[in-house]
Amino acid sequence: MVENVVVVGAGLAAHKVVENLRKEGYTGRLVLVGDEKHRPYDRPGLSKAVLLGDAEPKDLYLAKAGFYEEKDVETHFGDAATAIDREARTVTLASGAVLDYDALVLATGSTARRLDLPGADLDGILTLRKFEDTLALLDALTPGTKLVIVGGGWIGLEVASAAIEADCSVTVLEHFELPLLNVLGADIAGWFARLHRGHGVDLRTGVGVAGFEGSGRVTGVRLDDGEVVPADVVLVGVGAIPNTDLAAAAGLRVDNGVRVDEHLRTDDPHVYAVGDIANAHNTALGHPLRVEHWDNARRQGRLAAVVLLDRDDVYDWQPYFYSDQYDVAMEYLGRGGRDDELVVRGSLDDDHFSAYWLAGDTVTAAMQVNEPRLAGPLRKIVGQVVDRGRLADPGVPLEEHLAD
Template sequence: MSSTPGIVVVGAGLAAAKAVESMREAGHAGTITLIGEEPERPYERPALSKDYLQGNGSKDDLFVHPEEWYAEHDVVTRFGETATSIDRDARTVSLASGDTVPYERLLITTGSRPRTLELPGADLDGVVSLRRIGDSDRIREAYARASSVVIIGAGWIGLETAAAARAAGLPVTVLEYAPLPLGRVLGDELATYFADLHRRNGVDLRTSVEVTAITGTDGRVSGVRVGEEEIAADLVIVGVGISPNAELAAEAGLEVDNGILVDEHLRTSDPAIYAAGDVANAYNSTLGDRLRVEHWDNAIRQGQLAGRTVLGRDDTYDWQPYFYTDQFDLGMEYVGRGGAADDVVIRGDKAGGEFIAFWLDGDRVTAGMNVNVWDVNDDLRALVGSSVDRSRLAEPDVPLTEVVTT
């Protein structure tokens, strides 16, 4: 048992790494302990379904900090150890090893895990999901051996792994329950654009379908059943969303609802405990609503914010959500929180693949997305929440700084 209570961070992902970095940059000299169940030090996940999955870049490129950084900054690391419980009265975290770590303040950054399918055959060898470095390694190795790939789910992970499989020269079938991929996020027009992108690049994208079973022989996957049809597959990737790892917090009696409930300062219902990253269902002071955001940018920003608020600063969660993707010849950045029911205004050459899309509620911009148009995302972020002249917004020759009406 450690004898020096300090700041303890449970969960050693990107948000945790940025929180610890932020604490040291702020001049905090006290004890910091970083606990993570993975044996790896904190790393960034986006490349796991993009460049790294396609064999571009090395494993070393994924890590947030060099290996020696933690010792150089006096961070006690407990990698490969699982936190099993929190005793809020004693202010301790118990580990599976039997050790107990005391804390003055606790930051929970336990992230999320892939959802699983409750289907016959879901546990067959060759049915995989993607969340960790080892998952990406296994899928990349499987791409080298596979003759056919089926991906269940056409969200961001599903579409990115489909693009990687096509880059590896594999036939790919993507199965999606909804009428369009990403429809709930992008709305029909832009969801159709992504569907067409994949079909043009040889993906057999099937929507409005229901998977009823995964089939196999001798414990190994051989196909996926949709209705009466069986689609051959020797690799099945499941990408049907993720769930927050909030059980540790719930068992400790913290308020949990689709993640750990925190305020705009990332404080939980216990004033000594904070949460950040995928696991945090946080109040956004700009949007006036709770958000649980599962993207890279949010992990960085919330980690940095948590590093400051754990030290007593009064900073707030007030930024617009951001994410990006790379698929085939498409690179995209999205900022804001548009809705499927919002109107969409296109600026630029959508048919040619270089354009900006805006989502509007009335004349107010709720989100913007630049597709193969670069160095404009800061301008889009500045527009989100503003009322604009729609006709000028759609005109490429009008500077984005001159479209705001109020």
């Protein structure tokens, strides 16, 4: 068992490494390093509860202020790791401090992707990834504010929902013909498009952004066809980039994230990677997978902790994410393919249904919309072989499709 663990990154995955090491009885030295001045907090709340007014930013902290001191965790917040010396087994911080380790866990997360376009540095163009981003957006979401969102992914649509509820004027610009098309396919993506348009969002699909207008502060978004969409505030929600520079500079294998095995170990047996940056071998799917979602960060943090304590646990769960938009709460489990067939229980003309993606007769992914009672069965049905005709029949209990 290791005696000196350093965790670099101070998000959910990093917090779960630290929390579970102590919970499982680890008594050795434990160090937590983060580039933000804040202690770890729950990022999904940035685009959900806080923007909706259901929580204050301070409510997002993952542990009370004295937690790390109580658990004998040495913390270095606001002091980014700048270099790893794998031969000496040390991490150098921006302050010049040098930390030695027996085991190093990299949990450096992701950075919001920005657009390299004219005017992209104007004031009022925001991203949503950190505490300060949410505070800036909250200040901007006042009645009558013209908000333009570039990107119709999960972050963009969640912010659109919150902004509509704040009586803002909202325009969403999506490059593809439907929002979430690559994730959910045309039928379900079309349902989300109708949801937002029905709530007053000006959702424009199949459009390209050429730049931003304004002098000092943004006043509009210029499209490829020359039209300028007026804007008081712009949110750029076009995905995130895994923070792999530190790992790459240390000579670790980087390929769509830091490559790790089913135990989250890199090619260096003393270095692990978890969360957004981990392109890890998933034994349930049989191939490497990198997932940028809350559930994965939480579970990989725990997995790394027990592996450090010499257990043989593996990365064997299906991807999971959830979203709240208007009066819609949805959950998605698994990973559907572009050629999978969609089976819907209920009707897409309703706001209560479940959907299943099938490759042959095997369920590859499942989703529920406003059907929380299905949360348990959804986790069990992914990977099952089903009769698709009976699966589509709401009169047949979903549990009948589950193996004993």
